[in-house]
Amino acid sequence: MNTTVTLAANSDWAVLKPLLFQSIGQTLQMVVVTLLVGGALGLVLGVVLYGTRPGNLFENRVVYRILDILVNIVRPIPFIIFLAAMQPVTVSVIGTSIGTAAAIFPMIVMCTFATSRLVEQNLVPVDPGVIEAARSMGASKWTIVTTVLIPEALAPLILAYAFLFIGVLDMSAMAGYIGGGGLGNFAIAYGYQKFDPAVTWTAVIIMIVLVQVVQGIANGIAKRLLRR
Template sequence: MIVLASRSDWSVLTPLLVQSVAQTLEMVVVTLLIGGFLGLVLGVVLYGTRPGNLFENAVVYRVLDIIVNIIRPIPFIIFLAAMQPLTIKVVGTSIGTTAAIFPMVVMCTVATSRLVEQNLVPVDPGIIEAARSMGASKFTIVRTVLIPEALAPLILAYAFLFISVLDMSAMAGYIGGGGLGNFAIAYGYQKFDQTVTWTAVIIMIILVQVVQGIANSVAKHLLKR
């Protein structure tokens, strides 16, 4: 049984909580918009360059596959540290919300690419061949056949990705990125205030439930069409 005993002044903590929620949403939304799009492109390239697919190219596929396999398993907290020199060159600093977003985008791009590739593989090759026989260009097939056919599982994959990015944003506190993770650690865990910690946890759970619920609803609607 968890006993919540607050020792903190919420008149002070509430503005900090609101700021933390805003920082988390900023990190997650920007990361998903940029990393999600770049990952979609990279995932299509990974799928397309596989043997027997639209843009078959063994060399390109092998190189990209190795890069993804190298980056994806790295724990994000270690990835943050490893990316510090590059983050400083690109962003100008290694501290703060903006500095946290850059490595988040890189990791999100890599994770998204694999999710996209895995969800495109099950698409019926017969549908693609039918489109090719009708004279559709490769890029037209990607845009009007491939992605629409895999849209429902892709939406669910992006909902799963949202959870991963939210998890990454919680670790951003280690480099001064702010957000709910930093709020929970700095004002909850380090001050032995479980109410503060669980407030942050509950907000993150609510965010996940809302996004997952929307994704499930949209995917279900698409599958019924």
């Protein structure tokens, strides 16, 4: 007990502060890159999933079934296990299995599959009548997707991406497993392992603030869109 108290009391914020800012930068880098790339790829995959469903714009039962199974296989895998399983592929693509870039690659892959299902689920409720009206006016399938389907589902999609941000932030917290750094690694290495709850809670509070800010912005944008 005395050892624990001593270690906790000896935290040196002059040393820890630069490491904290570095960790925040690494977390933001991982989250932003993952959301931009994985979010965009997931949007495309989600539209394809929706479009190839029976009775939809690009109906193709074989393509839909293959993609549906693939998404269902990847999504349930715990990310820490997915990191380990993806290691050979990460080395082939990135050239290393250690570091922030090596963490971002599997994060993008997981984010793509997670996003695709969120996108599909938020496109399904779109009123089929609106789509049929656009088709009857001679609009092409991809025109319907970009000018009718996605705009109609934009508010729930924004909220879905805010929810996705939380998931990606959770994934970034596991990046320390492969030397990716970030707030998760900071909390474990300098807080938990050194018996310093102040360090751990500093990282936790920063992550909570990030989530609150993103969720608040998303709620505000979605609210405005729903009022139109």
